[in-house]
Amino acid sequence: MLVGGKELPSHRVHCEIDRFYFGRTYPKIHRSMDRPVKVYGKGHRKLFHDVHWARFIAQMEYPADPYAEKSALLHLEFDFWCSEDKEFKDLLEKWAKDKIKERKSWKKTTKIIQESKGTKLKRKGKRKRKDSFDMLLDYYKDISRRGNKKF
């Protein structure tokens, strides 16, 4: 989404970030926070994009879920980072796209195996400690440091 010449992460990216950190998504938060973009366009970041609103929207959409607020705060962080750095934003979009593709192909494979064996298959092993998202963040911290930004 273009906002005043600056780009913000797509809905898809916000949801994949949720999935990464919380193992589930909070689409209603991201939709509510980004709703003004459809109406106000460039004013998007000013509306609903502060800590106060983020907390309010999180509580409204997912009451009693302690991670909802964290998701809303991450939304703010990632909007900010991406608006500062288009390259980072593009990398995130690519990462989200790959994740979705990966999940789809996993589902497909599981289905084929289930159909042939008539059993349910579970993912084996824990998630790798460093996946491409961590690497992306490391990369970002690194270039930020070189650029003397505070992160």
Ligand SMILES: [Zn+2]
């Ligand atoms: Zn946003």
